[in-house]
Amino acid sequence: VLGLLAERPMSGYDLTKHFDESLAGAWSARHSQIYPELARLQEAGLIRVAEEGPRGRKRYTVTEAGLKEVRRWLVATEPDRTSRSEAYMRVFLLWLVEPTDAHEYLRRQAEFHDQNLTRMESQVAALGETTPAERWTRIGLEAGIRHERTLLQWTQWAMGEIRRDLARRRAIERRQAAEADRAAVRPPEPTLPPPAEDQVAPAGL
């Protein structure tokens, strides 16, 4: 919050939107967390109300003490580098479900990464290059774009892996079925696109 207010004065409402939009992918915060936090920061003398507007709007700025504090935090404390991703963790459990379900899961992941990619690319396009803050927003978004692109490519590779496994399994089942019972009627199999060659080679293989 201090860092964001250092760029320009903002209200709690503005901060909330900022977390949901430009900072999505890095951090998020709800208004229910932001408003009490603003009160605490003001109490501590790190921010102050710069302007009051209509509908009770209060726009906050960092004080000198607040600016000093956020700089101290940036240079003197180590970031918590533990990362948590439910979506990523689920991948390790996909062996528990049917290949068609796993494939569907990855398809949605691909969709998600594709949307993020599009959003971030338009954010970069809409960005100036005048202030240092904009310069660093661009550098940060570059990381996000590369990240989303990489994971999008990974989902495509992984879906290909599933299709290959499935094709292999079907071939075996067909062979066995042909040997055991040529005349019996079987229920139709779930439909998935046929295995395709990858555009992207798996890393480390």
Add this chain to the structure above:
Amino acid sequence: VLGLLAERPMSGYDLTKHFDESLAGAWSARHSQIYPELARLQEAGLIRVAEEGPRGRKRYTVTEAGLKEVRRWLVATEPDRTSRSEAYMRVFLLWLVEPTDAHEYLRRQAEFHDQNLTRMESQVAALGETTPAERWTRIGLEAGIRHERTLLQWTQWAMGEIRRDLARRRAIERRQAAEADRAAVRPPEPTLPPPAEDQVAPAGL
């Protein structure tokens, strides 16, 4: 927890290590969270004690109900896709500190990603390909490896950007200083490696 126990019976201690090692990068949990959770899952009939060992060791397995539940969770619920990364978020605030500090920050990030990359690569190397769980662990680690590699490359690109900015700024300062005061003695400037050409081109540029 249900998903992990589905692969093989484990104790709370085993689960804790699992979260710190093979599942690092996806999820983490401390023993203080795991033990109460195991008690709750047992109470709910989703797991049961499969074996008791020395030192009070209790090895749990999923019950049929537990297996059903984790499968239901995987196919019927949407993952929470909001991601949080303090380390990534800080990048957007690096304009607040000196370029040398920003550079140092990115250097540590590079170190971190490099370590993760090495760890994950050795994890893949130590992995069999016999069970479905191993198959999916490999697919998951592939995502982690690509992710770490991408961010490692990004840090190198970003450090290059800082060095370029710094070189540009110094050139301007030198020119101004030469014009204004040719004889005055100035303090030595902070040392950073000279700007280098990138191996990796910035995305979208």
Add this chain to the structure above:
DNA sequence: TGACGCATGTAATCCGTTACATGATTAT
């Protein structure tokens, strides 16, 4: 005049971490 977006707050609850607390087994 009614819907939508702006705008701010609080309360209950849950999830997760840190710290506290204990003890058995194994290897040096």
Add this chain to the structure above:
DNA sequence: ATAATCATGTAACGGATTACATGCGTCA
């Protein structure tokens, strides 16, 4: 002996989400 590792638990606290709650301003 004693240090390291295995092994399990609880308590206090803090951070974050969900739900509850209210009201103004603007535009169709």
